[in-house]
Amino acid sequence: MTNARLTVLIPVLLLAACSAPSSPAVAQTDPARLGAQSVLTWQALRQGDSGRDVVTLQYLLRHRGQTLSVDGSFGPGTDTAVRNFQGANGLVVDGIVGGNTWEKLIVTVRQGDNNNAVRAVQDQLRSGYGYSSVTVDGVFGSGTNTAVRDFQTKRGLSADGVVGLNTWHALVTGSSTGGSGTTASLAQQILNNGRITLGTSSSTAGGNPRQNIVDTAAGRLATRGCASNANCGLTVALKRSMLQGLANLGANNSLYITSIAGGVHSTYSDHYAGLALDIGVWNGVSLSTPNSAHTAARNACIAMGSDPSQTFNAYYDPPGGHSNHVHCAWN
Numbered sequence: 001m002t003n004a005r006l007t008v009l010i011p012v013l014l015l016a017a018c019s020a021p022s023s024p025a026v027a028q029t030d031p032a033r034l035g036a037q038s039v040l041t042w043q044a045l046r047q048g049d050s051g052r053d054v055v056t057l058q059y060l061l062r063h064r065g066q067t068l069s070v071d072g073s074f075g076p077g078t079d080t081a082v083r084n085f086q087g088a089n090g091l092v093v094d095g096i097v098g099g100n101t102w103e104k105l106i107v108t109v110r111q112g113d114n115n116n117a118v119r120a121v122q123d124q125l126r127s128g129y130g131y132s133s134v135t136v137d138g139v140f141g142s143g144t145n146t147a148v149r150d151f152q153t154k155r156g157l158s159a160d161g162v163v164g165l166n167t168w169h170a171l172v173t174g175s176s177t178g179g180s181g182t183t184a185s186l187a188q189q190i191l192n193n194g195r196i197t198l199g200t201s202s203s204t205a206g207g208n209p210r211q212n213i214v215d216t217a218a219g220r221l222a223t224r225g226c227a228s229n230a231n232c233g234l235t236v237a238l239k240r241s242m243l244q245g246l247a248n249l250g251a252n253n254s255l256y257i258t259s260i261a262g263g264v265h266s267t268y269s270d271h272y273a274g275l276a277l278d279i280g281v282w283n284g285v286s287l288s289t290p291n292s293a294h295t296a297a298r299n300a301c302i303a304m305g306s307d308p309s310q311t312f313n314a315y316y317d318p319p320g321g322h323s324n325h326v327h328c329a330w331n
Contacts, residue, residue, distance in 0.1 A: 042099040051194030059120035186243040187217035196250040206262035227267040238274040241330040245304040256281035276329035290314035301328035
């Protein structure tokens with residue numbers, strides 16, 4: 001238990017705050033793996049999702065012979081292509097791109113290759129990780145090789161310029177091998193996840209949720225909100241436990257975050273310690289009033305490691321003030 005706990009009632013009007021190296025070739029071709037569970041944690045994609053990882057998926061499907069548009073939107077065309085690919089490769093045909101489907105889709109690429117899989121790597125590097133000198137042309141040349149090696153070094157991977165299983169995993173999830181990573185890489189994973197919407201309200205005291213995560217991904221401290229004038233303008237390092245929890249929540253759920261370190265909370269709130277987040281919408285259901293999604297969201301946070309005694313909603317709310325959102329805090 002930390003000393004950064006909510007100690008007073010939160011005014012109901014503050015809505016925006018608390019009230020407002022394995023061989024890639026083996027992974028791809030060993031028949032014994034077809035029915036096995038992936039040992040890596042991948043972000044699952046499905047119809048309705050959008051964003052950078054959907055672009056990667058679409059390029060890889062093209063590389064594997066499927067016909068579809070590359071537009072970053074997981075629509076009916078992408079769903080059909082995924083199901084066709086799954087059926088042709090002995091996978092469960094459910095349209096959900098989980099670990100097994102990702103690991104059958106990916107293909108090892110290196111300098112000298114020219115194909116759609118290279119385009120997927122280049123797009124991730126350029127648009128997802130800021131390697132602006134990389135051109136998305138499908139040609140794995142010296143510039144792409146340099147960027148890949150730099151990315152591998154920063155993620156603690158073998159900097160050999162070869163994009164195999166572990167490098168693909170790091171590109172798609174924003175983390176290092178095994179699903180763990182630095183706070184910056186976890187923040188980038190969150191930014192890359194189309195199911196996690198981060199609030200951008202300019203009325204939120206301190207940094208809004210998206211700016212908190214953008215700053216963390218860039219290696220900066222997050223701006224805190226204000227419980228009093230003495231707190232204004234202070235910063236905090238978002239804790240890895242909370243970021244990992246948020247990343248895990250977004251693996252199979254959609255959620256809208258209304259507050260992380262910003263907003264107006266009690267002076268010793270876990271928000272100001274970089275340990276807490278508030279959820280305003282859970283899997284498409286607004287939490288502005290008490291409903292069953294309150295319980296589902298609270299249970300999901302606890303399953304992802306939040307402290308049960310400090311995870312509040314409309315029905316478990318010792319401090320009060322959480323009838324219009326779910327507050328999840330990690331140790």
